[in-house]
Amino acid sequence: MFSSEYFGFDGVEDQFSCSEKVWERMDEMNGGKHLHFNAEADQRASGFGFYQKELSSEEGFLLSKYQQQEMQHVSLSGYGLVDDLQFHIGSPRLQTCLEEISKLGESSTLIPYNEPKNRNQQPFSLLLNNSENRFKGLNNGDRIVEQSNGMPCTKVEDRKLSTEEILRLAGAKFIQSSSQTADCLSTLSHPFEFAFNGLSNEENDDSELAEFLFASAEKVGFQQFCRANKFLNQCDHWSSKTGSPVQRVVFYFSKALREKIDRETGRIAPKGLGKSHCIDVDQVIMSSSPPMLASHEEIPFSQLAQFAGIQAIVEHTADARMIHVIDLGIRNGVQWTILMQALATRYECPLELLKITAVGTTSKHLLVETGKRLESFSQSLNLPFSFKVVMISDMVDLREDLFELDANERVAVYSAYLLRTMIPRPNQLESIMKVVRSINPCIMVVTEIEANHNSPVFVSRFVEALFFFGAYFDCLETFMKRDDPNRMVIESLFFGEAIRNIVAAEGEERSTRNVKIDVWRAFFARYGMLETELSMSSLYQARLVVKKFDCENSCTLDMNGKCMIIVWKGTPICSLSAWKFL
Template identity: 55%
Template sequence: MSPFNQLNKEEGSFGKLPQLWEEDDSGNKSKATRWLLFSTQYQQAEQEPQKDLHNLDSLFLDTAPPFRYQMHELADIESQYSELIKPHTSQDAVRHEARGPKLSTDAVIRLGGERFIQSCSSSVNDISMPTHPYGGSFSGFTDQEVKDIELIENLLLSAEKVTHQQFERSSKLLDWCDVLSSSSGNPIQRLAHYFSKALREKMANESGIISSHGSGKKDVAEMEGRMMTPNPTTLSVYQKLPFLQAGQFPGVQALVDAVAGATKVHIIDLSIKQGVQHTILMQAIASQPNLIIESLKITAVGTMFKEKLEQTGDRLRSFAESISMCLTFNVAMVEDMLDFKEDLFELDPDEALAVYSSHALWGMIGQQDRLECLMNVIKNINPRVMVVSEVAANLNSPNFVNRFIEALFFYGAFFDSLEDCLDREDENRAITESMYFGNAIWSIVAAEGEDRVVRHVNIDVWRKFFARFGMQETELSMSSLYQANLMAEKLPCGSSCTFDMDEKCLIIGWKGTPIHSLSAWKFS
């Protein structure tokens, strides 16, 4: 029995509810005041977009500080690096937040950030020594935890040197990071391994050395191709990471809520991938006797991989037949999203129309004319609802420092989840970390211009963008929230999933770190 059927068997119908320069006396520039340059740089990046929020470019820059953490105790260092630490930084508080004796990657990053800020405000050497680096202030941590905190500190120090193009000094720091990191170690060691590689690539690029990494666009295309076809890696990760599964159920429920009362339903999917969401949707429809759907039409939109899209359609048709559901599956292919038009769809005025977009929009942030074209067409066809799932982090800041730190927290949560949910020797874990996370970290940290294809923004930016098309955010039903919680409870490691509301948007996280956002929209 599928998890969805089991869910309905045990709880009833799908909708049923229970309850960063100044001189010192010697004329030298101190580390702490050097970061004021970055603070100024950040403020310029922050204020510039506010001159004209109607300019699309502005919406995808730093319109607001992207960090989740503030550290008022270190007010003497007025830079974005103070955002690394939450107001409570005591050892006891960190351990409480880590939910046990084992420090989470988030806690280690914050402690490494605190140590980094302390080193910036002092005159110690750049490279932390491995023997008693923190004195008594970090007593009580294990030797490995101390090494992990030190690793994050030196990674941040290296990023500082890169921003000043002090490549030789940065390289020495990275040499030390490479001693402590490993692609097969604990989550912090693995995380630092890929960030260290990306920093070396950034130094090579800025030094005029041809990168061995290749084209960022090509890597992303290869990743998308792999995700279109069922394979052991994507299947294993999907089944093991609870926030991936739990995040789909509330989106499906939002679709179900929107088409209630209709007998003909048409779903336009902007990024169908393997179509798991539609298997869930069909099961949801079939499980509710009061929801009688005579025909279900799914249109998959794509710019490449037509054959794989059609294979997804074959699988969905086969599943529909197994539950006696009438399904029509179409593929709407466009070579360029500028060619995206209404006549790509077989629209019927008698159909309840909905649009489903799961991580489909971020890839067009660097191609904003394409994104505008897409949204204008969707506005014209006026669906009952547009369900949008995107990354809940700002990884598109034009300021390298901001981007680096936000990415450190975001991918730190992913590496932490893989540690908890998969074995260290799991081949699928290694592939996921190297191919998917490694390439994404390279794009965010090392690439610029067209090669920086991985660009994510948070829900606040999407709200400003969607407002330009008359889109209004709608409430997710209690059924949607219930489905997310219920699914998480049924999965191993599901207790580490967190669900929070940002206005009307559901933020799905891992141990409190935001991972995905889910929101529903209607057109006025």
């Protein structure tokens, strides 16, 4: 149901920061080592679109065991680490499906909810209680909350509202206007008692556009499709895939709602949703295509998780001469250039061999190409390296004997955004975990989306997804121009298809089912996995990436227990956690 809980304006915090090409050298700064980036480096890493240069004995990307010992003699505050990092666990900005989390935590496998047999019995209830709390936290520093009748209202003094703030504002306006009549378009166009002085014309337009989206989603939930179409016509008229972040996110959600209506009314076949572009998505994700490289280089989240996670692998293999990394979803493999450059500077324990095994079920030729790029990169560093592809038709066919394990090597497992894809197929998920447990790696590093897109209740799923993707579109606005072709591909191919699946699909066809770290904790515990503390060095690496992207007022690195949560303007984006077996 839509209620004021969805749009409670808990204090929105603005922090974060990120990176361009690749980390180049260690310089003395503030009495200690500090990583810098060098876009002028001499040698270009083949196929990856990143720069590197020959590293001296005192330079490196990640902190080796020796460098970590040096850090112990330097005040951590000198790195801006303890003072700047925010170690707090903020309550979720949106209502989550607690019953779902509880049920998932009790089940023997991570099995998604079954869809209700009669969704018509789940209307959206517009509960408008606690109206005094709807704008709680909006008077935040540079904003004045004042309304013509003395009630709270938003006036922006020094900065633009974020996408999340506009969506929350629109949600509160929609709830209040809906208490009178939600069917009248003019009511939403001119909500009573609201005079938002100080908003720009674009922000005002965006807020009204988001109201139409909320109204259309409510009508879809009621299965009042004719009424929903009226609001969607307004969304189609005012939204744009080249406009503001709000206009862009509404464009894709409106499109998904129309597809849901078509499916519900039988205008399109109920089967096959999300199939038309899945091959294209796989091809782009696994290649070194311009959109993928742009996503890595220009948006902070990927590098932030990679540097912190690979630092954890460096630490847990510090005294190993043979290192074997099993990557369950290697994609274009650029993350392993970070590890290679760290190992190339490890003089206290020279490396005899770095072995990387990539697991795949499709597109073997792309995995082979990834291996060739990594081999070329390793040769430029004179690093002993081998690469192997393990191809299986289905993840349930994964076996320990496929990995050619050596008793003298230290094994680490790396999983980035892979486990979530198997939530609809728990037998695959269980198969992977059993194999990983039998291998017993020294560490397993896991990066996952930090969002709840697995609710069986349409409105819960819709609102969660809207705010999550709204934050992501907001981030793209910060780092990429509106007409950037790579941004267009990222938004349409990656985000658009995910939105389409979350909103329009039901039952087994709904394959995008992200869950939060609490659900993964309950799941991993069943296999005897123990969450491992991320070291100060890992958090230091994350903080350096944050500083490099120069957006500390937009991003936070929050800690949820031992897990690091990457946040964009108050909205959790992804989690990084490290695990061992008991």
